[in-house]
Amino acid sequence: QAEAEEEDCHSDLVRTEDNERPGEANLQAELQMFRAQWMFELVPGVSSSSVETRPYRASARGPAVKATDTKGKQELAKEEKARELFLKAVEQEQNGALYEALPMEVLMYIFRWVVSSDLDLRSLEQLSLVCRGFYICARDPEIWRQACLKVWGRSCNKLVPYNSWREMFLERPRVRFDGVYISKTTYIRQGEQSLDGFYRALHQVEYYRYMRFFPDGQVMMLTTPEEPQSIVPRLRTKNTRTDAILLGHYRLSQDTDNQTKVFAVIMKKKEEKPIDYHKYRYFRRVPVQETDHSFHIGLQLCSSGRQRFNKLVWMHHSSHITYKSTGETAVSSFDIDKMYTPLFFARVKSFTAFSEKPL
Structure with missing residues (x-):
């Protein structure tokens, strides 16, 4: 009797395993087809839009599967619409109807x-x-x-x-506005004698002159030992914060000998002086004479090499100090020697990267 009961239990287990095997087989088949489709989409050169969704048999489709199908259809519709608009834009561009439609x-x-x-x-x-x-x-x-x-x-x-x-x-000769005119001056200066008196040091001094012209007649000039990499970006606008810069106006003059000259009057930016407040009421101080200090410059515009109007040669440089109280002007002219090297033009792309006003 015990042997009969054991055989009955064994037969029940076999039937249960046979009933579960079809479900497992369907699940394994679905996984295999999904892996195959996924690997096929990962092949280089195959896009998701060109791959048709391979139908596979499922025993039961839940709400998650239906939502995935709806999302996939929406993505395909978007890609198809984008492709249609792109081809239409290409056709319009080939026909030249994009800008010709403008007045x-x-x-x-x-x-x-x-x-x-x-x-x-x-x-x-x-x-x-x-x-x-x-x-x-x-x-x-x-x-x-x-x-x-x-x-x-x-x-x-x-x-x-x-x-x-x-x-x-x-x-026609003209100054250029899309860059800076730069000159480099180098000279040797004697230093102080050593303590033992056997030798005297020599110093090599280098400095640069920068000039930038604007179409509205304004000009900027700066003399500094700093190299162009650090100075040129500061000359992009007229509202620079560099204290040593000189601002002014220029004009072009063409003589009978067809030589174009540039004349400029520049001066240092005016700074607002603070008001002096004194502790004592009857404090008297000798007033300082107010003056206007300006520089007058004369340059000759030339061309060198393949570039045009890229060289400025010094012709005149003088200092004018005008006393406001008397109206007198003291003029000091500088000798144009080897210290006044020509200025050569260097184009700066960032100067024309943005437009502030139309022509």
Whole structure:
């Protein structure tokens, strides 16, 4: 009897295992198909949009599976819409309908912003290389006429001997605004004699002069021993915080011998003096005479090498001190010698990276 009961229990266990095996087999099949699809999508060059979801049999689909299917369909719809818009944009660009849909006045206003108040005609020339329509807009005589008027003023009312305003701007001598004129001066100075009297030290002194011109007629000048890497970024705007900088105005003058000269009057930035408050009421102090100190500079504009208008040669440098109380002016002229080395132009890309005002 005990043997019979043991056989019955064994048969029940076998039936239970047989009933569980089909469910396990279905689950294993689903996992295998999912792994195969996942590995196929990981192959390089195969995108998720190009892979069709392989249907597989599932014994039961819960809400999580349905939500995943809905999300996948939404992603496919987004990718298809993005692809459609991209192809449409490419077609419109090939047909040239993007900028041609703009009115000519709006397009020319954009071009004036490209030139900006800094007269960045270099960017305008690069813009003309985009297409034929941009080339025609960049050759508009009005843009080049306004640029010439801003540089030379009333002296450029006549085109003679130039054929166009663009030719005048490119050929007529002028100072450049997209960089800085820099000169480096080096000299030897004797030091103090040693204590034993056997030798005297010699010092090599180096300093730089920087000049930057603006289209509105203003100029900045700075003399310092600091190298260009640290000084040039400070000269981007006229509102620099450098104390030793000199500000002023300049003008161009063309003589009968076709030599263009640059004359400038510069002075140090005026600082507000604090009001003196004295402890004693009847304190008397000898008043200091108020003066205006300015420098007058004369330079000759030249070209060297392949670059044009990239060299400034010193012609005149003097100091003017005017006493406000009497109106008298004391003038001291400096001798132009080897210490006044020519200034050479260095283009600075960051000066024309932004536009503050249109032309």
